[in-house]
Amino acid sequence: MTRKAEAADMHYGELKTPDRLRRRASRLLSQVSTQSDRLMNEGLGRVDARKWHYAVLASLQEHGPGSQATLSRRTGIYRSDMVGVLNELAERDLVERVPDLDDRRRNVITITAQGRRHLRRLDKVLDDLHDELLAPLTAAERDQFVQLLTRLLDHHTQ
């Protein structure tokens, strides 16, 4: 083997990701999802929020007040995790949490005026972040992408 070949050999495959790995949809999904999460968390972090905050506020705005269990079902956040999220939102006066007089097992969660203002801000932040996330795709491709993901999600959640 020549010197050159040896040198080339030393670097051969040093950074290359195997093709069979790179092409797997599951791997692509998890990598892109990780990037997406990082992007969203950084952006939302800058306005003292995280994605769970947005989910809860959007749910309250769109479908009205509800119990913690209801919010849990609407957002997909586990009810055990919901406790902490609502603590954070209540601390910031973005939601109000009061005992339900008609059913004393429950709390009624309501969005506040400040919460609505915050939600509008988050919506703008997220719009920008999604522009960044989907930057390499055309408008038509973005629609296609969202549609494919939606079909996959629907299929795997019945």
Next chain:
Amino acid sequence: MTRKAEAADMHYGELKTPDRLRRRASRLLSQVSTQSDRLMNEGLGRVDARKWHYAVLASLQEHGPGSQATLSRRTGIYRSDMVGVLNELAERDLVERVPDLDDRRRNVITITAQGRRHLRRLDKVLDDLHDELLAPLTAAERDQFVQLLTRLLDHHTQ
């Protein structure tokens, strides 16, 4: 308000996910990715493997032996996590880990015959799992999906 209206009202928005949430690409990505991860981990778990095992074995098969740091770069697995993965693979005699005599900081990791056999099995398992994952999409749509994801990933990793 009639009885019926009251009853309907009680269930109003109980399970509905808000539209602005459901349509966000970031949310779709993380949900589909979670489903995908669950599917892959369950399937690989049945043959005593997990996705990191596949990544390392595929990298060894495709680009030959390498140090732990090299494998780390090829697979995207952190070198601190690589230690444990290689312990698991070595325990199962799927790879061999020997000190590099030319550079005593390094270990040289090599895939064994048994490792190659195992990798072939994992490839089949993963093919089936991906069929399940992408079931609602046509062949053309699957290609499109992979292509869109690849472009996003490339863009966000330079």
Next chain:
DNA sequence: GTACTAACGTTAGTCTCACTAACGTTTCTG
């Protein structure tokens, strides 16, 4: 040749997210 820097393998630890188990309380159902 001797300092400085960098790379290596390893241990330990952080954070987020998805998810389970168990608890006391309250409400619904048979």
Next chain:
DNA sequence: CAGAAACGTTAGTGAGACTAACGTTAGTAC
């Protein structure tokens, strides 16, 4: 009226992404 189910809450698990630090070894600059 008894048992099952729903509620909010606390605690804990496990995987994955990621950081910090340590001792050892190798390459680089003077």
